[in-house]
Structures are given as C-alpha cells and as structure tokens.
Amino acid sequence: MKLWELTAHELLKKLAHQEISQEEILSSLSKRIEEVEPKIKAFVRIEKSKGFNGLPIAIKDNICIQGQPTTCASRILEDFKPPYDATVIRKLKDAGFTIYGTTNMDEFAFGSSCENSCYYPTRNPWNPEYVPGGSSGGSAASVASGEAIWALGSDTGGSIRQPASFCGITGLKPTYGRVSRYGLIAFASSLDQIGPFARDVEDCCLLLKVIAGHDQYDSTSANLPVPDYRQSLGKDIKGIRIGIPKEYFSLVKDSRFEGIDKEVKIVMEEAIAQLKRLGANVQEVSLPHTEYAVSVYYILATAEASSNLARFDGVQYGPRARGAANLIEMYKRTRQAGFGHEAKRRIMLGTYVLSHGYYEAYYLRALKVRTLIANDFAGIFKDFDCIVGPTSPTAAFRLGEKIQDPLAMYLSDIYTISVNLAGIPAISIPCGFNKAGLPVGLQIITKSFDEEMLFRVAHCYEQATLWHKMRPPI
Amino acid sequence: MYETVIGLEVHAQLKTKTKAFCGCLIEFAAPANSRSCPVCLGFPGSLPVLNEKVLGLGMRTALALNCTVQKFTKFDRKNYFYPDLPKNYQISQYDLPLALGGFLEIEVQQVKKRIAIRRVHLEEDAGKLIHEEDASLVDYNRAGVPLLEIVSEPEIYSPLEAYEYLTALKAILRYLEVCDCDMEKGSLRCDANISLRKQGTKTLGTKAELKNMNSFKAVRDALSYEIKRQKEVLEAGDAVLQQTRLWDALTFKTYPMRSKEEAMDYRYFPEPDLPPFVLSGKEITTIQEGLPELPSALKQRLISQYELSSYDAAVLTNEKALANFFEACAGLYPKAKAICNWIIGPLNYELNSRNTSIAALNLQPESLVSLIKLIEGQRVSNLAAKDILTQMLNTGKSADELMKENDLAQVSDTQVLDELIGKIIADNPKSVGSYNSGKANALMFLVGQAMRLSKGKANPKLVQEMLKKKIEHIFGSFKEGNP
Numbered sequence A: 001m002k003l004w005e006l007t008a009h010e011l012l013k014k015l016a017h018q019e020i021s022q023e024e025i026l027s028s029l030s031k032r033i034e035e036v037e038p039k040i041k042a043f044v045r046i047e048k049s050k051g052f053n054g055l056p057i058a059i060k061d062n063i064c065i066q067g068q069p070t071t072c073a074s075r076i077l078e079d080f081k082p083p084y085d086a087t088v089i090r091k092l093k094d095a096g097f098t099i100y101g102t103t104n105m106d107e108f109a110f111g112s113s114c115e116n117s118c119y120y121p122t123r124n125p126w127n128p129e130y131v132p133g134g135s136s137g138g139s140a141a142s143v144a145s146g147e148a149i150w151a152l153g154s155d156t157g158g159s160i161r162q163p164a165s166f167c168g169i170t171g172l173k174p175t176y177g178r179v180s181r182y183g184l185i186a187f188a189s190s191l192d193q194i195g196p197f198a199r200d201v202e203d204c205c206l207l208l209k210v211i212a213g214h215d216q217y218d219s220t221s222a223n224l225p226v227p228d229y230r231q232s233l234g235k236d237i238k239g240i241r242i243g244i245p246k247e248y249f250s251l252v253k254d255s256r257f258e259g260i261d262k263e264v265k266i267v268m269e270e271a272i273a274q275l276k277r278l279g280a281n282v283q284e285v286s287l288p289h290t291e292y293a294v295s296v297y298y299i300l301a302t303a304e305a306s307s308n309l310a311r312f313d314g315v316q317y318g319p320r321a322r323g324a325a326n327l328i329e330m331y332k333r334t335r336q337a338g339f340g341h342e343a344k345r346r347i348m349l350g351t352y353v354l355s356h357g358y359y360e361a362y363y364l365r366a367l368k369v370r371t372l373i374a375n376d377f378a379g380i381f382k383d384f385d386c387i388v389g390p391t392s393p394t395a396a397f398r399l400g401e402k403i404q405d406p407l408a409m410y411l412s413d414i415y416t417i418s419v420n421l422a423g424i425p426a427i428s429i430p431c432g433f434n435k436a437g438l439p440v441g442l443q444i445i446t447k448s449f450d451e452e453m454l455f456r457v458a459h460c461y462e463q464a465t466l467w468h469k470m471r472p473p474i
Numbered sequence B: 001m002y003e004t005v006i007g008l009e010v011h012a013q014l015k016t017k018t019k020a021f022c023g024c025l026i027e028f029a030a031p032a033n034s035r036s037c038p039v040c041l042g043f044p045g046s047l048p049v050l051n052e053k054v055l056g057l058g059m060r061t062a063l064a065l066n067c068t069v070q071k072f073t074k075f076d077r078k079n080y081f082y083p084d085l086p087k088n089y090q091i092s093q094y095d096l097p098l099a100l101g102g103f104l105e106i107e108v109q110q111v112k113k114r115i116a117i118r119r120v121h122l123e124e125d126a127g128k129l130i131h132e133e134d135a136s137l138v139d140y141n142r143a144g145v146p147l148l149e150i151v152s153e154p155e156i157y158s159p160l161e162a163y164e165y166l167t168a169l170k171a172i173l174r175y176l177e178v179c180d181c182d183m184e185k186g187s188l189r190c191d192a193n194i195s196l197r198k199q200g201t202k203t204l205g206t207k208a209e210l211k212n213m214n215s216f217k218a219v220r221d222a223l224s225y226e227i228k229r230q231k232e233v234l235e236a237g238d239a240v241l242q243q244t245r246l247w248d249a250l251t252f253k254t255y256p257m258r259s260k261e262e263a264m265d266y267r268y269f270p271e272p273d274l275p276p277f278v279l280s281g282k283e284i285t286t287i288q289e290g291l292p293e294l295p296s297a298l299k300q301r302l303i304s305q306y307e308l309s310s311y312d313a314a315v316l317t318n319e320k321a322l323a324n325f326f327e328a329c330a331g332l333y334p335k336a337k338a339i340c341n342w343i344i345g346p347l348n349y350e351l352n353s354r355n356t357s358i359a360a361l362n363l364q365p366e367s368l369v370s371l372i373k374l375i376e377g378q379r380v381s382n383l384a385a386k387d388i389l390t391q392m393l394n395t396g397k398s399a400d401e402l403m404k405e406n407d408l409a410q411v412s413d414t415q416v417l418d419e420l421i422g423k424i425i426a427d428n429p430k431s432v433g434s435y436n437s438g439k440a441n442a443l444m445f446l447v448g449q450a451m452r453l454s455k456g457k458a459n460p461k462l463v464q465e466m467l468k469k470k471i472e473h474i475f476g477s478f479k480e481g482n483p
Helices: A008-016 A022-040 A087-094 A137-145 A161-167 A201-211 A262-277 A290-311 A327-338 A341-354 A360-380 A406-413 A417-422 A451-464 B052-064 B159-175 B216-235 B281-289 B295-306 B310-318 B320-332 B336-354 B365-376 B382-395 B399-405 B414-427 B429-436 B440-453 B460-479
Strands: A043-046 A056-060 A098-103 A151-154 A170-173 A194-198 A241-245 A281-285 A386-390 A426-433 A439-445 B002-013 B076-079 B089-092 B099-108 B111-124 B128-131 B136-139 B146-152 B188-198 B208-213 B243-248 B253-259
Touching: A008 A201, A022 A043, A022 A056, A022 A098, A022 A137, A043 A137, A056 A137, A087 A098, A087 A201, A098 A137, A137 A151, A137 A161, A137 A194, A161 A170, A161 A426, A161 A439, A170 A201, A170 A451, A194 A201, A201 A426, A201 A451, A262 A281, A262 A386, A262 A426, A262 A439, A262 A451, A290 A341, A290 A360, A290 A406, A290 A417, A290 B076, A341 A360, A360 A417, A386 A451, A426 A451, A439 A451, B002 B159, B002 B216, B052 B099, B052 B111, B052 B146, B052 B159, B052 B281, B089 B111, B099 B159, B111 B159, B159 B188, B159 B216, B159 B295, B159 B310, B159 B320, B188 B216, B208 B216, B208 B253, B216 B243, B216 B253, B295 B310, B295 B320, B295 B336, B310 B320, B310 B336, B320 B336, B320 B365, B336 B365, B336 B382, B365 B382, B365 B399, B382 B399, B414 B429, B414 B440, B414 B460, B429 B440, B429 B460, B440 B460
Parallel strands: A056 A098, A056 A151, A241 A281, A241 A386, B208 B243
Antiparallel strands: A043 A098, A151 A194, A170 A194, A170 A426, A386 A439, A426 A439, B002 B146, B002 B188, B076 B089, B099 B111, B111 B146, B128 B136, B188 B208, B243 B253
16 A cells, blocks of 8 residues: 555554654655656646645645745746745644645636646546546645645635546535635635545545634634534434435526536435435425526626736736836736636626626626525525535536536536535535546535534445545556 | 805825734835735735724714714725735725714804715725836835725815815814824825806706815815816806816816726725624714814813903814813913913914924923913013023923023013113104104004113013103103193
C-alpha cells in the first residue's frame, strides 16, 4: 500500500504510531504527482509552503496564500501574490498543515467543467477524455487521482459538490457563514463558501473542523461553536426522515433541459433503496420553486460578480495594458486582455441586470424568488431531517461537449444551485457508476448549521457501501 | 420673477480613530499609502467589517438633526470605475439609510426657519489622486474613512440661507464632536443642487449640481453666480441643462463637468459582505439621552442665564469651546457682559490673527478673569489690557505680572495726572477752545492725547473728569452765571 492511497485519518493513525513520517507522505505524493499530473493537470502551481511539515493539502487557486501567487486561473491576476493569508489558510498553517500546491479551476470559479481556466483544462482521473467538473475541478481531480490526500475548494452554485460527484469523491458545501470567506477571492459574496474535498466522510469531518468557525474579519461568518463532527460518525440512521424531491427526478419543463440522465436515475434509485435498508424513513417531497433556481442564480451571482470583479482594472495589481491613451482605454484594454470569455459573459450579464430600469425586473425579482426557494427548504425541514437526490443530472461529460453551450453547462448545477441560494449545507458522496464507468454522486442536503446530520447520514451510507474505496484506473 | 430653490448635500468625515471597515488609523497628511491595508485597498479576498463607532457617531448626528433613526438599515454598493476607488465600488447606503426626516433650525436676518433634512446615511470615502506631469498617483490613506452624508430637502431659498444652514450644521457637528468640519482639509464637503422656478409655481425647475466649493463662502458665491447664470438662460428663452458643474474660485464661475446624458448608472445593490443591522429602540434612546446641549439650546440659555444679547450669544455659541470658556469665566466672576465683550472682542481677535482655536491656546479662564478684574478695578486701562492679553498669550505670564513688569498699572494719582493734564492743555489750545465753545468731541480728543502721552496708563475716566474741571476752571471766571 502506497501512502498516497491512504486517507488522512489512516495516515494520522500511522503518524501517531510513528510508523511513517511526514516527509514520507510528501515524497509519496510527489512521486504520484510526477506519475499522473501530466495526464490530469490538476495543479496550476506546486510549491511547498516554507517552514511547514505537517499533513499536506492542496488549495484551490482562489484562496489567498501570503506571498504565493493566487490567480483564480485568470490572466488578470497573473503573478498576483496576496500580502495576507486567507483565514482558512491561517487556520491550516496554525494546525501544522503543509500547503504544497494550488489547484486548477474555472476562471474566477465561473464554470462547471474546469475548461474555463487560463492555464489548461483539468482531466477527469476516471477518464481523461472527460471533464472533472467545476469550478473546483483541480481540487477534485487531485484528490481522486491520489495527487492530494484532501483539498479545499469553493462552492458558489455547486463548485465543490459537482466535481466531487464527477470524480467519485466526497465534497462538502458548508452552511453559509460556517467557514470564513476572508481571503477567498469573491465570485458571488452571498453564495460563496469554502469547503473540503476528501476521499471519505471521516476526512471531510476532520477538515471541516479545522477550517470552520467564527472570524472577526468576516461579518457574514456565524458566531456559533463548531461541534466535534466525529461524534456524528458511526451512528445509524434508523428513523431518520429523508425527503426525496420529485423535481430532481422528473423531466424539468425547460425544453433545453433533458432532466435527469437515465443511468444516473437508476444509480440514484439504488442509493435510495440502500438508505431505506439502513432504516431511513424515505418519502417523496416537493421543492416547487426548483425550476427557477438556475435563472435566479444567474441573475444574483452574476450581479455580485460584476461588482466583485470591478477591482481588477490594472490600477493596483495584475498586468496593465500598455500604451492606452487615457484611463478608460486602459481599463478597457486591461480587462479585455485579462478576462476570459465566460468571465466577460458573466460581467456583462451582471452589469445588465443591475442597470437602471432593469434592476426591479431582474435583480429585485430574483431576490424575492430566492426567498421562496429558501422557504421551500425550510418547510420541508420542519418534517424531515434531510433531503437526498442526485448531485448533478449527469455523470461527467466530455471535454468540449458543453463549452460552446453556456446554458447546457449552467444546467449541470441545477440540483446544487438551490442549496447555495438557501444558504444551507450539502454533501456529495460517491454512490455508483454509469455504464461508461464514470462516478455518480449522491447529494444530501440539510438545514443550516446541521452539518452533523450530513455526516451522520453520509457516513452510515458510505460504511454500508464500497463506492468510496473505488480508485480511478490511472 | 424667479424663485431660487437649493438643496444641499453635506459630507462630514466622522471623527473615528480607525477607518469605517478596517483597523487602519485615520491621520491627515500621513505619508502616502502608509495608512492602508488589504481591506481599504480592496485587495482580492478582503472583506469589510463595520467599525461600531461609525454607527454610533452616525446615530448621534442623525438624532441631533431631529431625524428618525431607522431600526432596519443596510449598506449598498455604489458601482463606478475610478482609480481613487480601490474596489471600483463604494460602500454606501441607498434605499434603507441610517436615518430619515429631520430638520435644522437656522436664523436669517433675525427670522427663524426650519430646513427639512431628507436623509442621513453612512458611506466610505475614496482615496486621493495626485496628478503629475506624465502620470497620476493614488494615495489610499483616505480610502475607507467614514463619511456621513446629510441631505437637505430643496427648501433653501437663497445663498444666504445656504450659508446659514451650513454654519448651523457645522456648529452641531462640532458640538457633537463627530467631525472636525475643516473644509480645507476636506473633513467637511458640500455639493449644492440649485434650480430656478417662476415665482408662485410649485414644480421644481431643472437643476444644476455644483461641486468643488471649499468654503462656506465659496458655496454662497457659487450659488449666487449660478442664480445669475440660470436667470440669463431662462430670460433668453432657453432651457437650463441638467448638469454637474464645477465652481472655479479663481474666475468666480461654474463650468459644466458632465450632463444628464453622461450621468452615471451606479447600479446600486445590497452589499452582500455586510449583513443588514437591526437597531433596537433602547440603543437609539441611549444615544438620544446622551446628546449634549446643542447650539440653539445653549444660545437660549446664555441669553436667559447671563442676560447676553442674541448677537453676543450667537457669536459665543458658534464655537462650543468659546461658549464653554465663557461659562468657565462667568463662573469665576459675575460680570458676564464684560467677560463676553472680552471674549468676542480682543480674545477672538487674537484667535483669528493667530489662526488658532481657544482649545489650542491653553489660556486658563482664571487668567482672563484676573485681567478683567484689573480693568474693572480700574487698575489698568482697556488699552493697556489689550496689550497685556497679547503678552499673556505670547509668554504665558499672568496679567498681574505683566502689568508690573511693563509698568502698565493705571495711573490714578491725581498729582501725576494733574501735571499731565496741564501739559495737554498747554499743547492743545485750539481743542481746549473748541471744547469750551461747546464741541464735546474735542474733550475726547484731549483724553486721547493724554492716553497717548501716558502710554495708555492714565486712568481715562479720571483724566476726562479732571480735564473737564480744569478747562471749566480756566474759562469759568469768564462764564460765571452762564451754564
């Protein structure tokens, strides 16, 4: 057994018994990276944080690391070295973690395939012809391929859960406010949340415990104690009330959306049957506003993004276009050269919905529907402990398959987006494969600040199955 | 005939130690960019956290302006690109400002008037651009400094009213100790909206927004110019254009900066990085109860308690420190009117000529009172006392000390004065003659001569009396029986 194949909790046990050393773990990972990175391209930079020699972790390229390039996979942040550590990075460093690599992503987290990177697309370790999902595709692929034991990503509309699902690993989007956003380069501030990727639920628990908690530098972080999540492991789920939203299994009315993939549906049905066998009380529920989630999301998220990305103007940092005749020209040329297609599309969309005369029709209306979507969930959690469904309507798709069709790409997040809009937590765990041998993810959703419920159900299911033990054939 | 309608937007820099959303110190004229951090520089990933003091000072001001503090309020983003704005959006307040609906009382030509205040909201300041020959530099020390924007209703009808509004507002802000109100340093800024309409009509005319006035006087002058300009446009049968215009203090004119078509779309939306805040009635009441005595109340009290004139009380209350100093002196010595005269007269003159404030002067009330006591006791003349005051401020020595040191004690010795008067009469026969023939002024001239000759030391009252007697005595023999 090679060390890179082990989970963090297995490695920690060995470290505790002094069977292995930190150096051995890092060198095992280095070898693995040398072996598979040319095929996967999960990382944008590999650089060990100086002076640290603890458990290694990979970080998505949009979380600030002091003195190390943090670029959001965008040319506009080329060579940008933050003068400070994100709160999660400081927590990791304080806990002795070694940050050795930053992972690829869709530029500014805009995308669901990791193809919108200014560097190169990342490949799915299960089949390099396929995308790893996005936007945290690099983090997901690094963990799935054994180039990382665990990693951090960020999730604005599904950017942790969807790639976790596509890569056959576990990914958690914590409750909005559970983890500090300080130092996470913002996409949509009211939706963004940092979360862990791991190969099993236990590692996810451990990592969340390290990064969660109130932060005086983030006014939106919740001032609540962080439970010991390991207490949620090893419990049964007898009598746990699980709602299955019918909207996640039916053909959605939009003619462009084909609804849930047949093979994914079969995998899901088996997963639900498994939960029943474990004693859960499973019933169908309805989330009637699901069909509006994608529209609402692409109004609110792009509106916030257009404002968040305004600061990238060539004045203080990042490359500046040379030879501009005046200020406006400098702004235009810098941003034209610095942003990729999808970033430009979202900035324009966001600017449009906030513009005079459109604000009420789009932004304000979307805010109202957001409340309705949150109310849908709140209503269900009065009677149910959690909601279970597919993480994404399909398994991973081929590189290039959706890149020319933004709407098709956006619909890949149809089941994850509502969760961000409602601010609630959700986890994606592996629950099977399609006929092409690509992983399928099971999403478990619960009420705010009840990550313990997610871990309890996810761990119980995981321990009863072998999906999390499956490794890609590379 | 046209009627002028003016609305004022005042930006007051709140006097907090640190910036609105980060821990950077606020310091005027610190080395460029030395008071900055990732938050106020708008670095990627940084987040604002509201300085609680900002909210407190904002509420204090709003309540003093008789506004209703809103129990649910939030921040919004005002989006526009400019290099002095690090994030290319300003954290401000849009549809749910801190406070609404207050008023400010002003007095114009002895007539009291209430100017309604529409809203009071919090926002952050931008940095400063420094233009060089072939480049522009940015200093972000000011970026993120808390500002309070106070917007009046368009209920100001003349440049003078605008001037009085600003004077009254400044006094309140200074009493509350929420703002330095130094327009030159930019801690108080004022933009003015002005339009004309036909007398008797109710709808507002097309307005111009005036910017770049760096004193209250400049606001008044810019408004006066703009009235003239708009009147000319209207009288020529043209329409006033909706414009933002800049005041030029050198040419004394306003120039167009941008028109309505070029007006910016700020794309306001709720600031997602700062949760809305809910203020309890209790918090608001606590602040309301902690408000200090405000200028108008203090003025009334000075008038009734010390029997000062309305004018005297107004001058004293313009600066809270001056009023405080007066009250401290009046507490030591009951001659309030004399104290008031000395403060708004010679002391104020010293303050102005030294370009300083009473607080910076380090003059103790006891010191001024001891000087006034010397005058009231006829131990020094008024003239000599002014000289003593100047020296007191220069040297820090006491009035008694200076009087002795400089031999300024008033001479009331009749023998000495008699000699002096004899000399004056001998030297000025013409004046003596004209006084005798009924010109009372001539006597004052002679007293003046005596004061000059004695270097201000002679007791003027005594000199006057003695002069009168002596002249009457000289001519008396001829005039016996003729009153």
